[in-house]
Amino acid sequence: MIDLHTHTDESDGTFSPKELIEEARRVGLQALAITDHDTFAGYDLAVPHAERCGVELICGIEVSTKYSGHSIHLLAYFLRRVPSHEFRKWITSLQTSRQRRNEALVQKLCSRGVPITLEDVKASGRKVIARPHFASVLVERGYAISREDAFERYLDEGASCFVAREEPTFDEAIGQIRTSDALAVLPHPGRLNVTQEQMETMVREMCDLGLVGIEAYHSDHSRAQMEYYSSMSRKCGIAITGGSDFHGATKPDIALGTGIGGNLNTPYALLDELRQLR
Secondary structure, eight states, X not given: OEEEEEOOTTTTOSSOHHXXXXXXXXXXXXXXXXXXXXXXXXXXXXXXXXXXXXXXXXXXXXXXXXXXXXXXXXXXXXXXXXXXXXXXXXXXXXXXXXXXXXXXXXXXXXXXXXXXXXXXXXXTOOSSOOHHHHHHHHHHTTSOSSHHXXXXXXISTTSTTOOOOOOOBHXXXXXXXXXXXXXXXXXXXXXSOOOHHHHHHHHHHHHHHTOOXXXXXXXXXXXXXXXXXXXXXXXXXXXXXXXXXXXXXXXTTEEXXXXXXXXXOOOTHHHXXXXXXX
């Protein structure tokens, strides 16, 4: 069993890199990918712990992009070599745009009678501050009854204080990934609010741009969805991948490797197939 989609407390998870590696060993994962948002800090810190624990660690990252009016995430896997200096510089630029969004979000919250500061939010996060960290502060200060409530009332698209983030285009992001000799995979396709026909059209267009895989196995997906996305991957001639999207305490129902209620069991053979791509 493998898990190719996890997050540490270096982005919006709650497990430290060391704790995540130890949990991977505890549940018996054969391979683990750390795919934090806009940072390699979690992976970098995890490397010595993975070597000590005998866990096969995969370098990955998750980035947000804009595609035909949609906000689309991309997973990048560095299976052949470590991320280049140029790619890391590009990731740093994404962190800068995130910082601008966070500052604007604080201003908007304050204007709506929610007086928090960026320092308050930073205290609940680490290097990369994301909306879940804002949600935690809103719950702690009594402005929301839960993280879900905080997103619904303040943070989600369409909510009262939503601030759109400057995101690279899908073309730019996938170009950066390919130039760095990494593999681009579409995560959690079930979250896209499109019809099956629209989905297949989008995926084929993405494949023409360099997409090499779809995350068919994901905690959000039903068994029927997993079968559908696996079938679509085969139809498009691209790889099937899988991951729990583990975040720790922020998503307590999701277990590392096994998803929600054991709905995942991603086989190691999928990683072998991913490695064979050129």
